[in-house]
Amino acid sequence: MADKIFRNGEIVDGSGKARFKADLAVEGDTIVAIGDLKDMQAPEIIDISGKVICPGFIDMHSHTDMSIAYIPEADSLLHQGITTAVTGHCGESPVPVTNHNRSYFRNPDEIKDIDLPWERLETMGGFLGFLEEIGTSLNITPIVGQGAIRSAVVGFSAERPTEDQMEAMQQLVEQAMDEGAIGISTGLIYPPGSYASTEELIEVTKPVGRRGGIYFSHIRDEGDKLIEATKEEIEIGRKTGAAIHHSHFKAAGRDNWEKAEPALRLIDQAVAEGLQMTSDMYPYTAGATGLVALLPEWAQEGGLGDIVKRLSDKATRLKMVASMKTEGFFSIAEWDKVLIAGSSNPAYSGKYISELAETSGKTPYDWIFDALLETRGQIGMILFMMSEENVKMQFNRPYMMVGTDASGMLFEGPFAQGAHPRAMGTFPRFLGKYVRDEKVLPLEEAIHRISGLPAWKLNFKDRGLIRRGYKADLVVFDPATILDKADFINPFQKPVGIDYVLVNGQTVVKFNVHTHARPGVITTH
Ligand SMILES: [Zn+2]
Structure with missing residues (x-):
């Protein structure tokens, strides 16, 4: 017998295909039936007439990196329908920690109020094991950061690594991937990762390519040298065999707005050449x-x-x-x-x-x-620093996904301060402002970009679509009212129009209230 049945919903299944009206049943953590289920019974039957039910949203660019260990309920992410966060971006994973970077990673000013078993959190395996033990409200898909890797071997100096150091970095990448990372990330404006030459980046990314992983790329320059920096990431993908993902696509600075289209054409060409290249963005004209x-x-x-x-x-x-x-x-x-x-x-x-x-x-x-x-x-x-016209234009690329570029936060308490509104509003803003009001994409295609498409990129076999046998990561929302409320002056505001968010079959958000459930798992493939 099913545990929950959602009746009369408009199913948008994440594949991009037209919506259809059906019932959907969940048992345990799995979708067990879709169709006319009027003869089926369950302890919880929910009529969602007029509402959309779709796969949970995948945040392709999350920074809930270290914070997920002390804010495991990640309210700001769950309230916007995110059920999986891809973390460890911009070169900045919380691991590996060694004698070369421990004092930096464990800056006493930053961690003095945070009680965690720090010594267990120094490797990918240790970190993920800890998350599994405490439980998280959403699924976590981890990446290892090139900046973290470099600091763990070379420290914070700008020196070129020796041959031994190169090898040590490659070994740390391999170890992180053995322990669950799905790829490597860069943040080439942030030292010490930014000290790496293209050649060095190719070397540390080779183990990722060999294992079928992804090179998540915050490029060297999103402004004046956007074109050159995009070419560099494509070269790294080409030479290592790693799939490429261009992080938080933007053309920064008024003088560079016209470079967005030619930079996207470079990605179009890379895709045409057969490279597996995709991108994400956040639906705002300001960065943080x-x-x-x-x-x-x-x-x-x-x-x-x-x-x-x-x-x-x-x-x-x-x-x-x-x-x-x-x-x-x-x-x-x-x-x-x-x-x-x-x-x-x-x-x-x-x-x-x-x-x-x-x-x-x-x-x-x-x-x-x-x-x-x-x-x-x-x-x-x-x-x-970005153009509104570009934000809309960029969504037209079929490989463009969505990411918050933010960590999971609480709406109140000591950690609830200082945020870009994207931390609370990215996905409802995409679906409300851009999809419904400005019609940049049909709803079915928009849902595909934030569920089925990222799930394909991440090699998920049982998430990202509404299918029998798939995990029940689900969002129920009102397409007529969904919208973000967070703004630059008052970012800590919940979005509206989302009725239910389920992770692995369990209800985590119900009418804007977090249930404190922690059904998330580590999703590495
Ligand atoms: Zn970044």
Whole structure:
């Protein structure tokens, strides 16, 4: 006998095919029947007339990396219908931890309030074993980060690795994959990962290609050199045999908006050539990262201790200002378009740098340097730097998926501060604003992009579609009302229009309330 039957729903099955009206029965963690089930009985029968039932959403770009270990219910993700998060992006997986990077990964300022068995969380196997033990509300699909790998072997220096170090990095990649990682990620604007040459990236990605894994690529430059950086990732895929996934596609900075289309054409050509290349994006015109990313790359070398020294030195500050005018994030930013998100000094949150600098009587540069010193780097920013036209245009590519680029958060409590609204609103915004209101895609195709398509890319055999025998990761929503509510000033707001979110057959969200169920599993294939 089934445990639950959803009656009279509009089934959008994740394949892209037209919706159809049917009942759907769940038993245990599995979809057991689809069709006219009026003779079937179950303890829980739910009439969902007028609502869509579809596969749970797969967040192709999640940063619920370390945080899932202490926020395992990941409310912000579940409330938007996400049932699987692909984590460890932008080079920044929480493992491996070794003597070379432990002091950085275990920065006492950051972890002082977090009680975890840190020594168990130093390898992919240890980390995933811990998650399985505590249980998570959604499924986790892990990636190992190239930045983490490099720091574990070479530390934070910009030096070229020796042959022995190259081999050690490859071995760590192999070990992480043996223990559950599905590929490697890069974040080539963040040191120390950014110190790697193309040749080095090819070498560390070879084990991924050999095992049929994926190269998840936050490219070297999403602004002035978007085209060159896209060519580099394609070359890495071509030379290693790894599938390629271009992370959070964007053309950053007004002067670069026209580069979006030619960059997508490079991906079109790679697909035509037979490479397995895909991409994801978030449906916003602003990005977010740490304020420290405004500093020139050379000024970020060596980790926090060295950065603090440079920020405290007058002559070095002048040198930094000179570099910032020509390279890095700042060269594409405008001070009244950079909003401070979370900060260990809450007085800064929700204000633009132009305003903060003016109030304090400092230049914007000095304000940034002082704020980084004061918060010891614990300060985030939101940059308005993309084009709305491009956001819509990019969804037209058949390989374009959706990712939050955010960690799983709670809506209240000490961790509920400083966020880009994408953390709470990405998927409802995609389906409400872009699909329903602006009609960028038919609903069936939109659901395919966030369920069936990512499941295909990730090699899932029993998720991402509504099929008999598939795992019951499901979302029930009202296509007429689904929408995000989070905005840049008040990001901690739940979306509307989602009635049920099921993970492995268990109800995790019911009418905007998290049930505290933790049915998630590690999904590595
Ligand atoms: Zn990234």
